[in-house]
Structures are given as structure tokens and as C-alpha cells.
Amino acid sequence: MCAIAGICNSVDAPVSVPLLKEMIGMLRHRGPDEWGIHTGNGIGLGNARLSIIDLNRGHQPLCNEDGSVWITFNGEIFNYLELRKELISRGHIFSTHTDTEVILHLYEEKGEDCFRDLNGQWGLAIWDQRERKLLLSRDRMGVRPVFYTQVGKSLIFGSEIKALFTHPEVGRELDLAGLDQIFTFWCTLPPRTIFKNIFELPPGHTLVFARGNIEVHPYWHLRFSQPAEILADGVYIEQLAALVTDAVRMRLRSDVPVGAYLSGGLDSTIITALINQFSGKKLRSFSVAFTSEDHDERAFQHEAVQFLHTAHEQIECGYDDILVAFPDVIWHTEQPVIRTAPTPLYLLSQQVHDAGYKVVLTGEGADEILGGYDIYKEAKIRRFLAAQPNSPRRAQLLHRLYPYQSNLQKTPDAYLRRFFRATAADLNDPFFSHMPRWELTARLKTFFSDDVKSELAGLDAISELFGQLPVEYFSWDGFSQAQYLETKYLLPGYILSSQGDRVALAHAVEARHPFLDYRVVEFASALPSRIKMRALKEKYILKRALGHLLPATILQRPKQPYRSPDGRSFFTGIGEDYTSQILAPERITADGIFDSWAVSKLIEKFRAGDAVGVKDDMALIGILSTQLVLDQFISNFQRGGSLCNEHMQNCAVS
Amino acid sequence: MQRTHAELRRFITNNFLYGRDCGFRDDESFLEMGIIDSTGLLELINFLEKRYRIRVEDADLIPENLDSIDQLCRFVERKVENHCPTMASSILETQAI
Numbered sequence: 001m002c003a004i005a006g007i008c009n010s011v012d013a014p015v016s017v018p019l020l021k022e023m024i025g026m027l028r029h030r031g032p033d034e035w036g037i038h039t040g041n042g043i044g045l046g047n048a049r050l051s052i053i054d055l056n057r058g059h060q061p062l063c064n065e066d067g068s069v070w071i072t073f074n075g076e077i078f079n080y081l082e083l084r085k086e087l088i089s090r091g092h093i094f095s096t097h098t099d100t101e102v103i104l105h106l107y108e109e110k111g112e113d114c115f116r117d118l119n120g121q122w123g124l125a126i127w128d129q130r131e132r133k134l135l136l137s138r139d140r141m142g143v144r145p146v147f148y149t150q151v152g153k154s155l156i157f158g159s160e161i162k163a164l165f166t167h168p169e170v171g172r173e174l175d176l177a178g179l180d181q182i183f184t185f186w187c188t189l190p191p192r193t194i195f196k197n198i199f200e201l202p203p204g205h206t207l208v209f210a211r212g213n214i215e216v217h218p219y220w221h222l223r224f225s226q227p228a229e230i231l232a233d234g235v236y237i238e239q240l241a242a243l244v245t246d247a248v249r250m251r252l253r254s255d256v257p258v259g260a261y262l263s264g265g266l267d268s269t270i271i272t273a274l275i276n277q278f279s280g281k282k283l284r285s286f287s288v289a290f291t292s293e294d295h296d297e298r299a300f301q302h303e304a305v306q307f308l309h310t311a312h313e314q315i316e317c318g319y320d321d322i323l324v325a326f327p328d329v330i331w332h333t334e335q336p337v338i339r340t341a342p343t344p345l346y347l348l349s350q351q352v353h354d355a356g357y358k359v360v361l362t363g364e365g366a367d368e369i370l371g372g373y374d375i376y377k378e379a380k381i382r383r384f385l386a387a388q389p390n391s392p393r394r395a396q397l398l399h400r401l402y403p404y405q406s407n408l409q410k411t412p413d414a415y416l417r418r419f420f421r422a423t424a425a426d427l428n429d430p431f432f433s434h435m436p437r438w439e440l441t442a443r444l445k446t447f448f449s450d451d452v453k454s455e456l457a458g459l460d461a462i463s464e465l466f467g468q469l470p471v472e473y474f475s476w477d478g479f480s481q482a483q484y485l486e487t488k489y490l491l492p493g494y495i496l497s498s499q500g501d502r503v504a505l506a507h508a509v510e511a512r513h514p515f516l517d518y519r520v521v522e523f524a525s526a527l528p529s530r531i532k533m534r535a536l537k538e539k540y541i542l543k544r545a546l547g548h549l550l551p552a553t554i555l556q557r558p559k560q561p562y563r564s565p566d567g568r569s570f571f572t573g574i575g576e577d578y579t580s581q582i583l584a585p586e587r588i589t590a591d592g593i594f595d596s597w598a599v600s601k602l603i604e605k606f607r608a609g610d611a612v613g614v615k616d617d618m619a620l621i622g623i624l625s626t627q628l629v630l631d632q633f634i635s636n637f638q639r640g641g642s643l644c645n646e647h648m649q650n651c652a653v654s
Numbered sequence: 655m656q657r658t659h660a661e662l663r664r665f666i667t668n669n670f671l672y673g674r675d676c677g678f679r680d681d682e683s684f685l686e687m688g689i690i691d692s693t694g695l696l697e698l699i700n701f702l703e704k705r706y707r708i709r710v711e712d713a714d715l716i717p718e719n720l721d722s723i724d725q726l727c728r729f730v731e732r733k734v735e736n737h738c739p740t741m742a743s744s745i746l747e748t749q750a751i
Contacts, residue, residue, distance in 0.1 A: 415715065
């Protein structure tokens with residue numbers, strides 16, 4: 001795992017080596033083992049490397065035999081051994097045993113189409129000197145990031161936005177439409193980011209930059225289809241078990257030891273159990289426990305560890321830990337968040353790094369692709385309720401939702417019916433499943449200042465999303481539509497980035513997600529919906545396929561999504577220095593994004609201990625993180641990562 | 655009555671609209687306005703019970719009682735009177751100060 005950065009001029013103007021060094025230096029948390037730079041006519045490529053495969057020879061950037069094609073690569077190609085064998089049989093000569101070199105030769109063989117053959121997670125750049133063409137590519141699900149911008153006739157790119165901001169000609173300004181999207185969907189809609197003129201290469205896309213022109217196009221689509229012929233459940237169950245098992249097997253390919261995140265939930269316990277099947281050694285596993293009982297899952301983690309005999313390490317995360325780490329977390333997420341949930345994962349990756357581990361497997365992705373989330377269940381119940389809105393028995397099903405939200409559980413049926421009500425007209429809404437969440441989140445926009453509100457007048461985040469939907473979307477059943485929205489947007493835009501790549505690689509930890517193997521994703525998206533959620537049983541097929549590997553307590557436990565303590569963390573009475581500074585009314589007014597009066601009322605509510613609801617929590621975290629983004633990336637951005645230190649070796653400029 | 659109205663309005667404005675009275679009508683539905691969710695309902699009940707020393711029973715928890723300033727006001731008065739008719743006006747007066 002690594003970081004990439006680079007500059008491509010459309011003319012032969014030389015690229016500044018000190019600037020490239022500074023850009024890659026900003027990303028060295030992702031790849032602290034070594035760095036390398038290549039410059040040529042009009043091109044500069046940089047790489048900070050976390051050595052995982054072919055530790056001694058996999059230096060980057062890497063070129064082909066005649067130096068006409070160069071690559072800087074962040075990620076892993078899990079099927080590289082199979083591809084390498086095939087390429088060798090076609091006469092390609094390899095100088096390393098890396099997956100990086102496989103991409104290079106595959107590109108020589110197939111050009112841009114080569115990305116379709118890769119099974120992995122990547123963000124990469126290929127410079128084709130012969131055609132004077134730069135290619136950027138990103139994996140199908142969006143595990144690894146690529147950002148870019150254009151300054152004059154140059155394209156500037158990197159794994160994180162902070163590398164782009166190191167370039168003196170790249171402007172740093174908040175994109176209000178991006179902010180509006182985060183305060184609706186929890187993420188921006190790519191290519192938009194939270195910063196003006198800074199773009200994210202969408203997952204499954206390739207960017208081609210040649211002669212000053214940028215072209216972006218998809219090489220893969222997430223599509224749902226109900227199978228023409230429905231097979232017996234047993235067939236699907238066997239196929240899923242085989243695919244997930246193979247996805248784990250491939251993700252154990254590494255020249256350094258591989259650990260596991262073990263949260264005590266179904267998905268990560270399945271992955272851990274499968275790793276055990278392939279490895280004779282005692283597996284190291286890692287987890288977060290919380291001092292807050294509402295969030296803590298240590299009892300289930302303990303069950304899993306006992307059952308699977310892993311060597312387990314646990315960090316305990318308290319309110320103060322979240323308070324202290326939060327500004328650093330926002331430095332890494334590079335976007336506002338409305339939950340603190342990335343923070344404990346940031347602390348966890350520190351622990352994994354300190355334990356000497358660089359690679360972990362996780363259970364991420366199963367909830368999206370196999371129907372685990374409560375939002376799917378909620379939509380199903382609301383549809384059922386809409387058919388007979390006054391049925392008391394149907395309304396009682398609403399208590400099956402969000403069992404971990406005590407406020408909701410205490411809510412009387414008459415109100416629950418109103419909160420989750422759906423009319424016949426709603427049933428035709430293509431966003432039926434997600435409207436309640438988006439509407440709730442969008443209420444946070446009442447905190448925007450009048451200026452921001454008037455600038456945003458006429459902009460509609462939901463219409464923008466509507467405009468991106470593929471035609472087929474409208475022919476899918478409601479369950480598939482909901483899955484598409486989760487998998488296409490929230491997964492890469494928040495789960496895999498703010499809660500994934502960014503906080504893991506903040507401490508040089510590479511996470512691998514077997515459930516997001518594209519073969520598993522394609523298989524899952526072609527399954528009948530009823531086998532994913534049978535009645536109200538979530539991830540039914542997964543439990544049938546691999547549940548036998550788990551202790552019964554974990555297989556049967558109620559689903560609890562990963563959450564962490566939110567607003568309360570910032571009002572524990574200690575060390576509120578940065579929060580009181582950054583949320584001070586004069587600061588809020590000067591920054592101009594939020595209404596300082598409303599923010600002060602919200603803070604009063606927290607100080608008085610009266611803020612108990614999810615909306616107050618989301619508002620506080622959203623406002624605080626936006627203010628931190630403004631502070632760290634716009635007002636007080638610190639250029640210049642120091643690149644070389646005594647731990648970094650093989651530093652090279654070619 | 656007037657005072658209870660004003661007080662309930664202040665509570666709703668401060669607690670759910672963060673101090674910005676958007677000029678909503680006294681008969682406007684909180685649910686339609688989107689200002690009360692499941693948490694908000696519990697906050698509201700806590701406030702009513704503490705402030706007016708009433709007990710809100712499960713059977714009271716229907717939107718018809720609690721979904722606008724007008725409805726809230728009527729509900730509080732009815733409850734206070736049922737609870738302690740002789741003290742009713744003084745509770746409402748004292749609490750409003």
C-alpha cells in the first residue's frame with residue numbers, strides 16, 4: 001500500500017522535483033517505508049511506499065524494459081500471480097515479483113482495457129511516454145482514492161487532497177454544493193468534493209489526460225438484475241460460500257503477516273474464521289472496545305476470540321479519546337463528517353501499526369451487498385405499512401427497527417406510524433428507501449448562515465443524484481435500488497474513505513475487504529432480493545452459507561451497526577480548548593458557513609445536558625468537522641511534509 | 655393561557671429550532687414541519703412533566719395531543735386541571751414566570 005502523487009504538463013515543461021517531493025511528503029503516513037520520484041519531459045510521478053510484496057525490489061515509480069511506460073501505484077492486485085503467469089507465457093519478462101509490474105505489462109498488452117482484468121483495490125497513474133498520455137485509474141468499489149485538479153494546462157493528482165494543496169497554484173476554497181451534499185447524503189457525489197475545483201476520480205473509472213484534455217469514463221458498472229432463472233437456495237448458498245472463501249484466500253497474498261479486524265459482528269467473524277482455514281499460524285486480531293456501554297461490543301469480541309483462538313488486542317476508546325483525536329482524524333478524512341465513527345478506527349490503526357502489522361482483513365461491504373443494514377429493513381416495513389397504514393399489527397413491526405436506539409424503542413406506536421409513514425405516492429419515489437435518512441440529515445442545513453442558504457438556493461443535491469442514475473435503476477425492485485444507493489455512494493464516499501482508507505493509512509495500515517471482491521459483488525447483485533433479506537432476516541444467505549463457522553451467540557445476535565459516542569465526547573469537561581475556539585461565535589461568524597446564534601444555542605443545549613438526540617449529535621459533529629476542515633485546509637494549511645527520515649530507505653529520484 | 659402559549663413556543667424554538675423562530679403558526683403541525691423526531695418527542699415529554707408537574711401517560715402519546723402549540727397548550731391545561739384543579743391556575747402562573 002502506498003501513496004501516489006504527480007504532475008503532468010501538456011507541454012514539455014519540466015516538473016519541479018522539490019515540489020514533487022513536497023507533495024509526496026504530505027502523504028508519507030500512507031507509505032513510510034520508502035519513496036521514489038520519476039521525472040521526464042513534462043511528467044513527474046511520485047510514490048511513498050508501504051512495502052508488502054517483494055519487499056526488496058518493488059521500488060516505485062517503476063518502468064517497463066525500455067522506459068517508455070511508467071507507473072506509480074497505490075494498492076494491491078490480488079490476482080497478480082495468475083495474471084503474471086499468463087503474461088510470462090506471452091513473452092513478457094519481469095524484473096520483480098510485484099503486482100505493480102504485472103499492471104505495467106498488462107497495460108502493454110491491453111492498453112486501457114487492462115483494468116478490467118484486475119481483481120484488487122487501487123489508485124494508480126500510468127505515464128505512456130510514446131503517446132504522451134497519462135492514465136489515472138481507480139478500483140471498482142472505491143477502496144483506494146485518487147484526486148485530481150487542473151491548473152492551466154497541467155494535471156495534478158494524488159491519493160489525498162493535501163498533496164494537491166501543496167502545489168502553490170492550486171486554490172483552496174470550500175465548495176458549498178459539496179457541503180450541501182454532505183449535509184444530505186453524508187458524502188459528496190463524485191467527481192465533486194468538498195473543495196472547489198478538486199475532483200475525485202469516481203470508483204470504476206479511468207481518466208485519460210492527453211494534449212491538455214481530460215476524459216473520464218467508466219470501465220465497470222454496478223448493476224442489479226434479478227436472475228432470469230431462479231435456482232434453488234442451496235445453489236446460491238454454495239456459490240456464495242465458495243466465492244467469499246476464495247476472496248479471502250487471495251487477500252492473504254502478502255510478504256508481511258496479515259491480521260484481522262474482529263468487531264464481534266457477523267461479517268468480520270466470518271472473515272476471521274475463513275483466514276484461520278488457510279493459515280496454520282495463530283492469527284492476530286484487533287478490535288475497539290468502548291467505555292460507553294451503549295457502543296461496546298467486547299463481550300461478543302471475547303466470544304469470537306475464544307471460539308477462533310486468535311491472539312487478540314483491543315483498544316478501549318473513551319469519550320476523551322474521541323475529543324483528543326478528532327482534529328487529526330479530520331486532517332485525514334479531508335471532509336466534514338457527521339459522526340465521530342472514523343475516530344476509534346483511527347486509534348485502532350495506530351494499535352495495529354504499533355503491533356508491527358501492515359495488513360488487516362475486514363468484514364466491510366457485506367452489509368451493503370448482502371442486505372444487512374437497517375435502512376433496507378426500514379424500507380421493507382414502510383412498504384408493508386403503506387398498504388394498510390392503520391393496521392396496528394403492521395405498525396408493531398416498526399419496533400424491529402433500530403433495536404439499539406433506545407429513544408426510538410420508547411416511541412409510542414401512534415408516533416412511530418407517523419415517523420415511518422409512507423403514502424401510495426411515496427412508493428413510486430425512486431429514493432423511497434433513503435428519503436427519511438436524507439430528510440433527517442438535511443435538517444442540519446438550518447444551521448447554515450443566511451449567506452450560505454442564499455448561495456445554495458436553487459441547488460438541489462437530490463436532483464443531482466437523480467441525474468446520475470443509470471436508466472436500468474428504474475426497472476430494479478426497491479431492495480436493489482436501496483442497495484445501489486448504499487453501495488454506489490455511501491460506501492466509497494464515507495465508509496471506505498472516512499471510516500476506511502484514510503484512517504487506516506493514517507497509520508500505514510492497509511485494509512483488505514473480501515466481501516468487496518468484484519466477483520462477490522457481481523454475484524450478490526444478481527441474486528434474488530428475497531434470499532438476501534428473507535422476511536426481516538438480514539443477510540440470510542450469508543448466515544446460511546458461512547454461519548456454521550461461527551459461535552451461535554454471534555450468529556444469532558441482533559444486528560448492531562458500528563457506532564461510537566458522538567456529541568457528548570466534546571462536553572466531558574476537560575480539554576475543550578480547541579472546540580471552544582473553533583466554535584466561538586466570532587469565529588463562526590468570520591468563517592461565514594454557519595449561523596453563530598443557532599450554533600451557540602446548540603452548544604448551550606449540549607452544555608446543559610439536554611442534547612440527547614441523533615439530530616443534535618449529527619449537527620454538532622457536522623459543524624465541528626466543517627470548522628476543522630476550514631481551519632486545517634483553508635485558513636491554516638501547512639505546506640511541506642518532511643519526506644526523508646532515518647526510517648525511510650531506498651529514496652530515489654530518476 | 656397566553657403565558658403558557660409563549661412559554662411552549664419558546665421551548666420549541668430554542669430546543670428544536672435552535673433559537674430561530676421561523677414564524678410558524680400556533681396550529682402548525684410539528685410533524686409536518688419536520689421538527690419533532692423520536693428523540694424530540696421524548697424531550698418534549700420530559701419538559702412538560704418537569705415544567706408543569708404533570709404525568710404524561712402512554713395513552714396521551716398521540717399526535718392529536720402534542721403536535722402543535724395550540725394542541726400542547728390545551729393538553730397542558732387539561733392535565734393540570736385534572737391533576738389538581740384548585741392549584742391549576744397558580745401552577746400555570748408560577749411556571750410561566
